Amino acid sequence: MKLIIREAKIIDTKSPFHNQTVDILIADGFIKKIGSKLANPDGFEEITQDNLHISQGWFDSSVSLGEPGFEDRETIANGLKVAAKSGFTGIALQPNSFPVIDNQSQVLFVKNKALQSATELFPIGALTKGSEGKDMAELFDMKNAGAVAFGDYNKSQANANMLKIALQYVQDFDGLVIAYPQDEMIKGHGVVNEGIVSTRLGLKGIPNLAEELQIARNLFLLEYTGGKLHIPTISTAKSVALISEAKAKGLAVTCSVSVHHLVLTDQKLEQFDTRYKVTPPLRTETDRKALLEGVNNGTIDMITSDHNPIDIEHKKMEFDAAKDGTIGLESAFAALMTVLPLETVINKLTAGKNIFKIESNTIQEGSKANLSLFNPEGEVVFTKKSIVSKSLNSAFLGLTLKGKAYGIINQEQIILA
Incomplete structure (x- = not known):
């Protein structure tokens, strides 16, 4: 897996990049580089999303x-x-x-x-x-x-x-x-x-x-x-x-x-x-x-x-x-x-x-890419179309919620909603 996340705001109080909007280069499951407007000479896959924020997984x-x-x-x-x-x-x-x-x-x-x-x-x-x-x-x-x-x-x-x-x-x-x-x-x-x-x-x-x-x-x-x-x-x-x-x-x-x-x-x-x-x-x-x-x-x-x-x-x-x-x-x-x-x-x-004694990965160069991607803004009504589970017993159906989870990057995989 080789990719660049474009213009993501990092929410991680333990990271030196907390509250900064940056590009993140990921290769072989690890964060290789964090910076502004990273070059992409090798044609890595790029991820862009509206108002993209990321945090530790x-x-x-x-x-x-x-x-x-x-x-x-x-x-x-x-x-x-x-x-x-x-x-x-x-x-x-x-x-x-x-x-x-x-x-x-x-x-x-x-x-x-x-x-x-x-x-x-x-x-x-x-x-x-x-x-x-x-x-x-x-x-x-x-x-x-x-x-x-x-x-x-x-x-x-x-x-x-x-x-x-x-x-x-x-x-x-x-x-x-x-x-x-x-x-x-x-x-x-x-x-x-x-x-x-x-x-x-x-x-x-x-x-x-x-x-x-x-x-x-x-x-x-x-x-x-x-x-x-x-x-x-x-x-x-x-x-x-x-x-x-x-x-x-x-x-x-x-x-x-x-x-x-x-x-x-x-x-x-x-x-x-x-x-x-x-x-x-x-x-x-x-x-x-x-x-x-x-x-x-x-x-x-x-x-x-x-x-x-x-x-x-x-x-x-x-x-x-x-x-x-x-x-x-x-x-x-x-x-x-x-x-x-x-x-x-x-x-x-x-x-x-x-x-629970599970590995935690601060967002910094050299860390494992264990990331959650999300947008904290925007209202959306939660409907059955929002449900991926086989069961539909959600207490939140019909309610107006705020923000959206885009997906994750972990285990050298990208899963987006």
């Missing part, structure tokens, strides 16, 4: 696909193409396939499926066998096979002792435990946020307490055991406060928030549209604002699309019976640009690499 810390077992929802090959066209050079794959990714062979299977893709796949191994919460999975073997963290997707660990042992065990190889924060007994049969909207609609509510109680317990365990804990997709103001207090104590805790919790609230439920049935549930405007503040002040470490394709048979049905989840890769960048400044968006879409 984006990383999504929570992506569900379907393969193996649920290929009707999404395959690994198409899911990685979706990620690439959405601007992501790397994704952490959740283990919620069939069978669950809970052993070395399953980790190797999904990694091998992704070998030829421009977007790199980093498997998350299940914390417990079958993600059933009973017996610990083969964590060390999965780590050796390439798993970057361990957690049971959208399943909280009811057994506090199991989480305690896991946090102690992974310290031998500097592993990362992911603990989804939801007390299932407090949640009960709830399907949406408990509040004015749920009461008016007659839907069973999930109180904020279900999340906050679990976070408080898990932080107590972390304080006792040491180790590293990641709390994914927090959704309440009190959750932000609890994690902020834990960080002030010096605990090794990180957290993420999903794009849809930063942009949408439970007011979207008025039409009983199951595209807005997600877990954790969409909360109130007060919570949304607190999450945005948590992003801006650094309490929340990263933002995820929490991309979760669901087939129409399990989504377009009565609200109580529909599966939770929304796709989010295609809309992630443009949705975030409606609520956050550009540098913050880029920072939170790349920060996960350090937490």
Whole structure:
């Protein structure tokens, strides 16, 4: 691969070229030269786009696909193409396939499926066998096979002792435990946020307490055991406060928030549209604002699309019976640009690499060409034509978003939307 990117504004606070508009010459997968109006005597391919901006490659810390077992929802090959066209050079794959990714062979299977893709796949191994919460999975073997963290997707660990042992065990190889924060007994049969909207609609509510109680317990365990804990997709103001207090104590805790919790609230439920049935549930405007503040002040470490394709048979049905989840890769960048400044968006879409111990490449001469290409300006209505995923369960359909992801350059490949 030999190419020149023309007139691209670099957004990379660690780069000496931050906020500069330059040309970038790339050859054999590396950035060879950065400068103004670079010559092209050898006839390299040239890339030009309207208002072109580039940054370090984006990383999504929570992506569900379907393969193996649920290929009707999404395959690994198409899911990685979706990620690439959405601007992501790397994704952490959740283990919620069939069978669950809970052993070395399953980790190797999904990694091998992704070998030829421009977007790199980093498997998350299940914390417990079958993600059933009973017996610990083969964590060390999965780590050796390439798993970057361990957690049971959208399943909280009811057994506090199991989480305690896991946090102690992974310290031998500097592993990362992911603990989804939801007390299932407090949640009960709830399907949406408990509040004015749920009461008016007659839907069973999930109180904020279900999340906050679990976070408080898990932080107590972390304080006792040491180790590293990641709390994914927090959704309440009190959750932000609890994690902020834990960080002030010096605990090794990180957290993420999903794009849809930063942009949408439970007011979207008025039409009983199951595209807005997600877990954790969409909360109130007060919570949304607190999450945005948590992003801006650094309490929340990263933002995820929490991309979760669901087939129409399990989504377009009565609200109580529909599966939770929304796709989010295609809309992630443009949705975030409606609520956050550009540098913050880029920072939170790349920060996960350090937490998951994935190589980060500053934009400078000699670095690996691991780049996301985008335009942060311009309004666009998100429609089904914008979706590359096999499933269409997007919570952002019909919304006016800002900006556009052009694609990526990674693994000596160029993928443009």
